[in-house]
Amino acid sequence: MAKVKSESLFNLIKTLSKAEKRFFKLYVSRLSNSEDKKFIVLFDAIDKQKEYDEDKILSREKKLNPKQFSNLKAHLYYQLLKTLKLSNSNNLEDIKIVELLDYSRVLYNKCLYKECIKMIDKAKRMATENDRSVLLLEILELEKLVIPKTLDAGNEQRVNLIVSETEHAAESIKNINIFSNLSLKLNSYYVQTGFIKTKKDLEKVTLIFNSSLPGYNEKKLSFQEKLYLYNSYVGFYFFTQDFKNGYLYAIIWVSLF
Secondary structure, three states: OOOOOHHHHHHHHHHOOHHHHHHHHHHHOOOOOOOOOHHHHHHHHHHHOOOOOHHHHHHHOOOOOHHHHHHHHHHHHHHHHHHHHHHOOOOOHHHHHHHHHHHHHHHHHOOOHHHHHHHHHHHHHHHHHOOOHHHHHHHHHHHHHHHHHOOOOOHHHHHHHHHHHHHHHHHHHHHHHHHHHHHHHHHHHHHHHOOOOOHHHHHHHHHHHHHHOOOOOHHHOOHHHHHHHHHHHHHHHHHOOOHHHHHHHHHHHHHOO
């Protein structure tokens, strides 16, 4: 198990809500192995601290072996992440989609292709409804593997749909990458130079911005594409101290929600 820095573990525990802590305690209470339950002792000890103090924990908790402490911290860290994933699975659509995709892969590996297709359909529907182009493309790639292994009268129509959906998802991902990369470029340039101060710098940044934008039909852009596009515009206008347009695009950006 990978080593976990004490600071990372401490910070994670301090972000937990009361409900998340309660869920964690309920989740780990099923463990019967005394060695496994040592990380619960560690959790309680860290949770009580305002600042992380490893020496104090080891001096107070005699059950904890200093030689095994690194492994114990890693165990606790990943158990916390696991329970957070479970406790937030109903709120985070990405987790639900990935879970359905994982189930689809399991069924595919078991050669249960009809069942796999049904699970893929659920995953596709959720990915489409929540505008998750990257996950949708991953689902479509699995679907391409499954379809040739099924005999269905509607396969030809389904294949045409897969091709269309793949092209659309790929185009969406391409735009998202362009818009997000542009934001990163502007941010990196801003960190180096600060606000634009000269006409020469303004012309340079404007050229970078305009030349990086692809041709697009704003009305046809997905939610995610618009999210990254408007973020780019907000960054550009505030960077160039055009606060009026920056404010206008910030309003448009926020209005997406």
